Amino acid sequence: MSTRATGTVEMKSWDEKTWxxxxxxxxxGHKLTQGTMVGGYHGDLEASGETRxxxxxxxxxxxxxxGHELVNGALGDRTGTFVLQHVSGYHDGTVTGGFTVVAGSGTGGxxxxxGRGEIxxxxGQNGTYSLEYDLPS
Structure with missing residues (x-):
């Protein structure tokens, strides 16, 4: 049975450059860019993340x-790291997207x-996330 985690995410730093x-x-106008973001998750997931x-x-x-994000922190009562794969869009000031936990990426607890979720x-504001996840007993 899946567990649902919700909360907010804040941007601590952002660096984006054209190719x-x-x-x-x-x-x-039209361009290709690459970026790095460091963020902090709050709520059911208390963690930091670095995304490329x-x-x-x-x-x-x-x-x-x-993008891919290395997340390090606590999900519920367990701690460790895992990787999220993001697919998202930015349209007229709002990012909406989905993410999936990369299979086999979890460490520690x-x-x-x-799992998978959305953001x-x-x-100019903090984001909101929801994650439906499963962990072995």
Missing amino acids: DGKPHNEVS FVMTYADDNNCESI LAGLS VWVE
């Missing part, structure tokens, strides 16, 4: 992204973790 190394906000993203912008207000993040 040729220019700051993303200095290039307008690759993004494709159609214009300055819309992009699609994929989170070994065997599986909504309005620019």
